[in-house]
Amino acid sequence: MEKIIEVRGASKRYVKRKTKEVITAVNDVSFDVHRGEVLGLLGPNGAGKTSTIKMICGLLKADEGSIHIHGYDINKKRLKALKHISAVLEGNRNLYWRLTVRENLEYFAGNRGLSTKQVENQVEKLLAQFRLKEKENELVNGLSRGMQQKLAIAVALLANTEVILLDEPTLGLDVEISYELREILKTIVTEEKRTIIISSHDMPVVQELCDRTIIINKGTVVVDENVDNLLKLFETRAYSIKLGEPISDAQASRLLSKFPLSSYKNDNHQHVVEVNLEQSDEIYDLIDIFKAEGTVIESIDRTAIDFEQVFMQIVKGEKRYEMA
Known part of the structure; x- marks a missing residue:
């Protein structure tokens, strides 16, 4: 399968302010993400997963190693690399709370160089798919967490990038909204055929959606395997x-x-x-x-x-x- 993301020997260290102690959060991590697959990127708290995600998104720079997206080194050709990935990070930080639902979709499409007219049909489709049509003129800061999360994923899809990274997409959602979002994600996986990376502690999401999983623990990759193979082996x-x-x-x-x-x-x-x-x-x-x-x-x-x-x-x- 064609590789869309290549992580090679990535390491990240932090220095504690008070003690000056050096903490290695990520230690020589390597893996590939293949075009069209749904990959689960997992790990317990403090395992180095979040730092790995931030390096892939260009929010952190690796101390050693390299990360290539669509062949572009994210440290050397950052803008070209990031044109091929969009991310929904935990906490809905990729939405403007003082804009309406529709305005958010149109604004972030504009950031990608797309006019309102160009995305008009896609915006309507996403509003319907995510059941946001009745909320299209409401400010984001007045929406429930579930509605905000659905909008954040819709914004990521509208960017039309080859890779979508979803960080804890169902975190903090009630059972009904979590189930609805899982069903929407299943449809996206089936119909969109995009490369999706899901980082989640919600294991039913991983089991239902992911083809393969990478588990990071204590800063290193401890598992890189097909989800079905893992289930069969442990069963x-x-x-x-x-x-x-x-x-x-x-x-x-x-x-x-x-x-x-x-x-x-x-x-x-x-x-x-x-x-x-x-x-x-x-x-x-x-x-x-x-x-x-x-x-x-x-x-x-x-x-x-x-x-x-x-x-x-x-x-x-x-x-x-x-x-x-």
């Missing part, structure tokens, strides 16, 4: 063990020591251990814990797993993830 390792009796404190301690991400439910006469095995032969270690005290195993079943569980297991594992 084969997830087990639910139903027991005929409670386990002892000693067994519980051994269980958590050997399998830190395991859980044990002991209520309503149900005794169930949920566990994810990194290696298939670890099933014998698990059984030995129950065998040591003669605990009856009633059933062992594979369990379904969602992307949020995958993400947490990778991040808490605190090691670089590799496909088998």
Whole structure:
């Protein structure tokens, strides 16, 4: 697949004002974004994800490494590179609150060199698609957060760039608006065929929309893999063990020591251990814990797993993830 963004060895450091301590936020990060794909760029708070996003958008300059967009080095040919990407950053910072909905669309189109007449039909389409037509003459500062977020994404689409970066598109939205926005994004993915980068803590968004995911933890890339492949792999390792009796404190301690991400439910006469095995032969270690005290195993079943569980297991594992 053709590469539209290339990140090579990007690093970013900060110096604390008081202590002068040097903090490495991003450490030798490299990855590609391919034309037409939907990429999830993820990471826990403080992992270096936000700094990476800002470097891609040209808001921060990498201390080492390079970032190319459509072949242009963002540090050397910044304006040419940024012509190919538009971004919706967390906090709706790309809207003018004292302009109306329609005025925002027309203003930012003008910033890209497009006249009101040139974008007239597209503006009408976006107002309808994002259900903003009834609000077109209202000031942005009077809109709900959900309406503001929808408008911000509409503005990004109107720019007609090859790449759209959405930073936390559903953050702080109620369930109804979050669902509506996910449905709109699905339509955009299907119909627009643009390259989209989504940074989000809303894992259903990632699971439903993204083809591939990059997870950054402690400043480095720990995962660069297809979403479906990750789900399938972790699904084969997830087990639910139903027991005929409670386990002892000693067994519980051994269980958590050997399998830190395991859980044990002991209520309503149900005794169930949920566990994810990194290696298939670890099933014998698990059984030995129950065998040591003669605990009856009633059933062992594979369990379904969602992307949020995958993400947490990778991040808490605190090691670089590799496909088998």
